[in-house]
Amino acid sequence: MGKALLIIFVKNPALGKAKTRLAATVGEEAALAIYKRLLERTNSITQPLPVDKTVFYDQALGENDLWSEGGFSKALQTNGDLGEKMLAAVQSAFQQGYERICVIGSDCYDLTTDILEQAFSALEKHDAVIGEAVDGGYYLIGMNRLMTDVFQNKKWSTEEVFPSTIQDFKNKGLSYFELPVLNDVDTEEDLGDWAQDILKEHIKE
Numbered sequence: 613m614g615k616a617l618l619i620i621f622v623k624n625p626a627l628g629k630a631k632t633r634l635a636a637t638v639g640e641e642a643a644l645a646i647y648k649r650l651l652e653r654t655n656s657i658t659q660p661l662p663v664d665k666t667v668f669y670d671q672a673l674g675e676n677d678l679w680s681e682g683g684f685s686k687a688l689q690t691n692g693d694l695g696e697k698m699l700a701a702v703q704s705a706f707q708q709g710y711e712r713i714c715v716i717g718s719d720c721y722d723l724t725t726d727i728l729e730q731a732f733s734a735l736e737k738h739d740a741v742i743g744e745a746v747d748g749g750y751y752l753i754g755m756n757r758l759m760t761d762v763f764q765n766k767k768w769s770t771e772e773v774f775p776s777t778i779q780d781f782k783n784k785g786l787s788y789f790e791l792p793v794l795n796d797v798d799t800e801e802d803l804g805d806w807a808q809d810i811l812k813e814h815i816k817e
Contacts, residue, residue, distance in 0.1 A: 714754035734789035743791035
């Protein structure tokens with residue numbers, strides 16, 4: 613099956629820094645509380661995975677946080693845009709001897725342990741795996757060899773990301789597996805029932 617690694621990209625939860633597009637309509641405190649719940653959800657679905665797991669923070673390594681237990685190692689994201697950060701993390705992982713690598717963020721409440729297991733299983737038969745987000749991006753990308761093109765020349769946070777990544781796979785003649793389409797949380801419209809208690813708590817009278 614090969615040595616497998618899940619890379620989890622997170623932001624250090626700080627007021628005014630987390631979910632800024634969401635904060636524009638629900639307020640900074642509610643946005644931070646929602647992001648913390650997203651982190652808790654991501655933590656709970658990734659803990660059971662029988663693969664190595666590394667959490668990449670955007671600002672500083674968290675101490676005594678929810679990633680301090682459960683078998684997670686910690687690292688810092690490099691400088692650059694999202695593509696450069698993901699490429700650096702994946703490149704380093706392949707250099708360490710990993711053979712199947714998946715990358716996720718912490719914005720997808722609908723992601724499940726089963727889908728993550730499906731992603732790693734797909735990499736035993738396919739070159740790449742990808743999970744499309746409703747907004748045209750992706751919530752997961754995985755590969756069993758280094759593919760630099762998929763992280764380059766992308767308009768990140770736009771609807772072009774997923775189709776242009778698929779085109780990269782096709783241009784290289786790579787086989788790929790598509791996971792179910794899920795919803796990433798960027799704006800208030802993306803919130804499900806799981807966030808309603810937080811919104812009610814922060815509604816100003």
